[in-house]
Amino acid sequence: MIDEKDISIKRPRRVTAQTVADAAGVSRSSVSRAFTPGTYLDADKRKRIREVAARMGYQPNALAAGLKGGRSHLVAVFVGNMRSAYDTEFVTALVGELNALNKWPILIDGGDQSTERAIHQVLRYPLDALILRGGSMQSELVTQCSKIGVPMISSGRIVEARGVDNVCCRNAEGARIAARVLVDAGRTRFGFVAGPEKLSSSSGRRSGLVEVLDQAGLTLIAEAKGEFTVEAGFNAAKKLLRENTLDALVCANDASAIGALTAAREMGIAVPESLSVVGFDDIEMARWPTFDLSTVCNPVDEAVERVIWLLDQRLTNPNKASETILIDPYFVPRGTH
Amino acid sequence: MIDEKDISIKRPRRVTAQTVADAAGVSRSSVSRAFTPGTYLDADKRKRIREVAARMGYQPNALAAGLKGGRSHLVAVFVGNMRSAYDTEFVTALVGELNALNKWPILIDGGDQSTERAIHQVLRYPLDALILRGGSMQSELVTQCSKIGVPMISSGRIVEARGVDNVCCRNAEGARIAARVLVDAGRTRFGFVAGPEKLSSSSGRRSGLVEVLDQAGLTLIAEAKGEFTVEAGFNAAKKLLRENTLDALVCANDASAIGALTAAREMGIAVPESLSVVGFDDIEMARWPTFDLSTVCNPVDEAVERVIWLLDQRLTNPNKASETILIDPYFVPRGTH
DNA sequence: TTGTACGCGTTATCAT
DNA sequence: ATGATAACGCGTACAA
Numbered sequence A, B: 001m002i003d004e005k006d007i008s009i010k011r012p013r014r015v016t017a018q019t020v021a022d023a024a025g026v027s028r029s030s031v032s033r034a035f036t037p038g039t040y041l042d043a044d045k046r047k048r049i050r051e052v053a054a055r056m057g058y059q060p061n062a063l064a065a066g067l068k069g070g071r072s073h074l075v076a077v078f079v080g081n082m083r084s085a086y087d088t089e090f091v092t093a094l095v096g097e098l099n100a101l102n103k104w105p106i107l108i109d110g111g112d113q114s115t116e117r118a119i120h121q122v123l124r125y126p127l128d129a130l131i132l133r134g135g136s137m138q139s140e141l142v143t144q145c146s147k148i149g150v151p152m153i154s155s156g157r158i159v160e161a162r163g164v165d166n167v168c169c170r171n172a173e174g175a176r177i178a179a180r181v182l183v184d185a186g187r188t189r190f191g192f193v194a195g196p197e198k199l200s201s202s203s204g205r206r207s208g209l210v211e212v213l214d215q216a217g218l219t220l221i222a223e224a225k226g227e228f229t230v231e232a233g234f235n236a237a238k239k240l241l242r243e244n245t246l247d248a249l250v251c252a253n254d255a256s257a258i259g260a261l262t263a264a265r266e267m268g269i270a271v272p273e274s275l276s277v278v279g280f281d282d283i284e285m286a287r288w289p290t291f292d293l294s295t296v297c298n299p300v301d302e303a304v305e306r307v308i309w310l311l312d313q314r315l316t317n318p319n320k321a322s323e324t325i326l327i328d329p330y331f332v333p334r335g336t337h
Numbered sequence C: 001t002t003g004t005a006c007g008c009g010t011t012a013t014c015a016t
Numbered sequence D: 001a002t003g004a005t006a007a008c009g010c011g012t013a014c015a016a
Helices: A001-012 A017-024 A028-034 A044-054 A060-066 A085-100 A115-122 A139-148 A171-184 A200-215 A230-243 A254-265 A301-314 B004-008 B015-024 B029-033 B043-056 B062-065 B087-101 B115-122 B139-150 B171-184 B199-213 B229-244 B254-266 B300-315
Strands: A072-078 A106-108 A129-133 A152-155 A164-169 A190-193 A221-226 A248-251 A275-280 A294-297 A324-327 A331-332 B074-079 B104-109 B127-132 B153-155 B164-169 B190-193 B218-222 B250-251 B278-279 B294-297 B324-327 B330-332
Touching: A001 B294, A017 A044, A028 A044, A060 A085, A060 A200, A060 B062, A072 A085, A072 A115, A085 A106, A085 A129, A085 A254, A085 B087, A106 A115, A106 B087, A129 A275, A129 A301, A152 A230, A152 A301, A164 A301, A164 B104, A171 A248, A171 A275, A171 A331, A190 A200, A190 A230, A190 A254, A190 B043, A200 A221, A200 B250, A200 B330, A221 B087, A230 B139, A230 B278, A248 A254, A248 B218, A254 A275, A301 A324, B015 B029, B015 B043, B029 B043, B074 B115, B087 B104, B087 B115, B087 B127, B087 B254, B087 B300, B104 B115, B104 B199, B153 B300, B164 B171, B164 B300, B171 B199, B171 B278, B171 B294, B171 B330, B190 B229, B190 B254, B199 B218, B199 B294, B229 B250, B229 B254, B300 B324
Parallel strands: A072 A106, A072 A129, A129 A152, A152 A164, A164 A324, A190 A221, A190 A248, A248 A275, A275 A294, B074 B104, B074 B127, B127 B153, B153 B164, B164 B324, B190 B218, B190 B250, B250 B278, B278 B294
Antiparallel strands: A106 B104, A294 A331, B294 B330
């Protein structure tokens, strides 16, 4: 009794198909059919039912529909770091594409401490898929995901596991391209602003740079750890430029490069005359007139497109072999080299 | 038969409580209890069940649990424009807070064309709440939401409807504060870089500015429409500064202001010596050394905190009266005024 | 402390 | 073309 009262007072119960059926004088099945395209139902009746439904504010309950055995249409999106411009651009594009496909992204921010708990909780939903953007998900969690049988697509970090597809930029190759441009332009004294050590994007880019320098008989004169952020890039560049004489600063990503550029300007170093600054990613900001940053484009749209494609493939054939798509970056010449 | 085969081949069925129960030699209820805190269950048995469950990769199905009548823990977050820095910062903070509270945000980007359809689809889930960030949701949709009985919290745009709570910045007041600072500093020739006309944030800020100018016996010499973006701000400022002699440029938001600042510099106008540029919002970028933008802070963290608070209130008492919380902005003096 | 039985709202299947 | 009925996986009131 008390409970009954509580419920009716506290939460207005959702309108169900049965209520609509009663109101329209038809069976519950007909109501269901009225909302399912391609089912046998008298056109007039369908129209009438939908009118009644609209008046009563009825919508089929997607939870119940998902339970029945179909897809939930829920996709978890795990973002390494929502404070990074590249990840943000990626997520924005991804959310748009998923929305367009009637897939609903549940966002989890990896920047937080409680991420692991969050993932566990979200895995309780029967997700259509789990999309990883960069970052630092623990391998234990990855195992658990594949165990649960949730298709996974990882971007920016290659995960070797059954049922996991990957989209990743050829980081070393991108850095090679940029390095060659600078070497060809006669730069000889290189510095590197790194990102977090554990991230393969940073280390991969570094190794590409070093490789080309080796081939050209040059060495990496100095490097400093960054954090993939503007501020860290600023500080790293200040230190590097104070302690060394450099004519080229290769940065592990655009945010660092923008920081480095700012530092160089503040120190009165002419860019690009006496110093080249090159980034990686080609985020929107790189195009702003203030920065006009020469960089290596890691095309967001292409990456997202591939992720969506892989998702589609995996959903139509859950048992297909894992796939890894590598994306080719390319140099975008602007005003800082 | 064919169907059976199809299912078993195509999708590895999720492990259910019954499977675990069979494997552990207990009843299905016990498995359920093992995952529900505060239920009677032998400690050893609970432990054993959880072990078996972990080995089999079992997680209670949140969809089925939500169906039973409890909460779904799903919260739709409708973002006006994920390409705007302020909205992005807002969403990032919001997602973090929601994650921490075991609420799972489903993101919908309002920048897209298919937004309306998307909202309709997402409303099929029994959402715990719907959070609106700024933007341009149609009033018809708002009506529909309240009809369905989904609690709504709107930020950045006041929605007058039953069951809808609001968090909004005192836009006019913020502009007044900034205008007074500039007037007191002796600025007399004001220009305004507007945002989209239909947005109350832009018009509210404009009216605050005009009000103070009136009181000081000044007039707004020129204004140009922007789009709340860096590029639009850049173009608007170019036009304004080319056609007028101004000593103060008040911008409807920080993105515009950053564009305006860039334009002024490019035109060789000394900021702040001969021109003040002031923004609104205090996004992260405003603090970057390159910009060091004087602006009016529209505190994201406070707004998010209020939204979460309202959400909590509304969930504990769904029938409480609608509430509107106004947030006080304040001036942040930096290097451009 | 544990098991049985019912209901949550839907869709698919089977009759009619 | 339409209505009855059986799942879907879970929580929980009730019985034991």
